[in-house]
Amino acid sequence: MRFTVKQFIVPNFAKKIAILSVSIFFMGFFVSLLLEAGWGSDPFTFMNESISQRLGITFGTWELILNASLIILTVLFAPELIGFGTLENMIFIGYIADFFRWIWKVSGIHDVIGFAANPPLWLHVCVFGFSIFLFIISAAVYMNARMGLSPYDSIPKIVNKGLKIPFTVLRMCYDASACVIGFLVSPYSINQSELYLPMIGAVIMVFFLGPAIGLVGRFMQKHIFKEDTNEISS
Template sequence: MLYLKMACLYCRWVLYSIQKDFFMSAIFTKDFFTHMYRRKNFVPRLLLVLFAVILMGFCLSWLVLCDMGTDPCTMMNLAISDKLGMAIGDWQAFMNIVLLIFVIIFGGRNLGFGTLANMFLVGYSLQFFSWLWGIVLPAGVVTDGVFTSMTVRICVLFPSLICFIFAAALYMDVDLGTAPYDAVPYIIWNALKKKASSIPFRFVRMGFDIFVVIIALIFGGKLGVVTVLMAFVLGPVIEFVGNLLQKVIEIDE
């Protein structure tokens, strides 16, 4: 009950913050996509996006085997898809389509080819690699979808976690559009900047991730150390990788 009240309060705060932007943002148009593929260094940026989102699904498949939590979004999706009896890839695609409608209404400027790539490739990559590991991993290494040995879990956990966080930050900072899920905190941040310009994005992202964790817990999701780490670490890493990319590839327009 406490989780539900906290979730409702957060929703009210978010809606209040962005209500003035309702129906004021750009929607998918021919001009929008024309502008997107004519941006500087479009091809390398697109390749980076595709690499990043597939890498995210790859890393998530290992994190699921470690059974120590995932990022807040995947935690929520795993919990809801399990309740509904849907494959994770199918549910994640459906959820992203629903969120896309919300994001188009409130902030279509955050959409692009990266949006489409993340909407479908992360979930289905996770589903594919999870299926693959179930076939190729030796018998006894995995039991009920998780590594049997705690030593193996810990050894796999850290490189998978580091790679996932970097990949998530990479696809967002390349700036070809973010997934509907990741676009929501940007919309909130942009709305809040009009009222308090000094609010860092990382705090908005952390608050949004914590809100999603609450939803996952309501649906019976399992909270792990990885989930807690990502809720507090992903925002700062996004800023760090963005600054790093400025030195490697032109991403500012």
């Protein structure tokens, strides 16, 4: 299958591109808070943070480098999965997170909520809980805009084409592999809590992101993109 105009210029394009852009912005914003809290985010973020620290480059720069590599596979084997959402995700989330981490640092917020600052437990729980809940909602909105998958999310779709493995199992193995890579390259000592705590966010993602995507999708289809349903039924 080749690229088509329809996968970029979708029904309700103006509305969807606006919703997509807002959700991408908030995904980057809440990633910055999750990285500050130090209790983890999604497996891809955990892996990229570990690698970027090991290489001594910014999180956003490494994420863009890896995404640029992965999108080559998507172009070759599943170009139909690419859309404006693919490009916005791969380019902006990491740099938005870097920008706000810089804001937290220069404003002194890093010294209050940062993991190394050892904030009070109640504050740590509030920042982490607030951030991961809204990150999951933002990610669900992004996915339900249906304007293309991120390069990272496209890979298991490609692999699943040639394997008779339930996609859920394949996806869990894929995310687990990202976590293992994050462990192996982490600059922290294996005995330090900094290495284990980021798994909290990854585990929460495994259990709650799927249901959130379903709930948000039903809401958006009923109240925001109901024109799509009318077009399909007509």
